[in-house]
Amino acid sequence: MRTSLDFSPLRRSAVGLDSLFDILEAGTKADPNAGFPPLDIEQQAPDKYRITLAVPGFSAEEIEIIAKQNVLTVSGSKEAGGASYVHKGIAAQPFERRFMVGDHVQVRNASLEDGLLTLDLEREIPEELKARKIDIRATASS
Numbered sequence: 001m002r003t004s005l006d007f008s009p010l011r012r013s014a015v016g017l018d019s020l021f022d023i024l025e026a027g028t029k030a031d032p033n034a035g036f037p038p039l040d041i042e043q044q045a046p047d048k049y050r051i052t053l054a055v056p057g058f059s060a061e062e063i064e065i066i067a068k069q070n071v072l073t074v075s076g077s078k079e080a081g082g083a084s085y086v087h088k089g090i091a092a093q094p095f096e097r098r099f100m101v102g103d104h105v106q107v108r109n110a111s112l113e114d115g116l117l118t119l120d121l122e123r124e125i126p127e128e129l130k131a132r133k134i135d136i137r138a139t140a141s142s
Contacts, residue, residue, distance in 0.1 A: 036095050037076075047123040051099065056115035057090050063117060067107055072099040074117070104129075 042050045055063065055076060063076040077094035102123060109120040 036091060036093065037097070039097065049105075049121040051119040051121065053097065053117045053119075054115060055095075055112070055117050057092050058112075058115075058117075060112045063112065065107065065110055065119070067101075070101055070103065070105075072101050072107065072119075072121075073097070074099075074119070 037053045037055050039051060039053045042052070044050055051074075053074060058076050058078065062078055063074065066073045066075075073096065075094070075096040078092045101121065104125050105121050105123045107119055108122045109118075111118050
């Protein structure tokens with residue numbers, strides 16, 4: 001069971017960490033649709049990930065993927081059909097799944113096949129941010 005935590009005392013003493021507390025507060029809120037659609041998150045290599053969502057009955061046109069800052073949002077909605085069902089067991093409810101992604105993580109590929117939406121993500125750190133070795137020059141002593 002999730003509970004609501006008050007981060008106010010920490011916010012007052014941690015300047016510049018507002019986004020971190022926003023992430024923590026978002027994680028403590030209960031989401032009634034947290035289990036739909038079901039998904040897998042796989043780490044394929046140290047900097048490569050794959051998210052697979054089960055979205056049976058949804059077409060590529062009914063799904064939207066938006067990457068903004070460090071949030072990846074996958075949402076879907078179906079057109080209301082005029083069909084009259086005796087029994088409806090295939091979920092077709094609108095959904096929205098949000099994923100907090102690290103810095104420099106990009107979606108490299110998105111595909112929909114056999115009711116599975118697959119997102120391939122990769123962390124690509126820019127050269128200027130990578131660690132580099134600094135050579136030490138010896139100076140002549142006088």
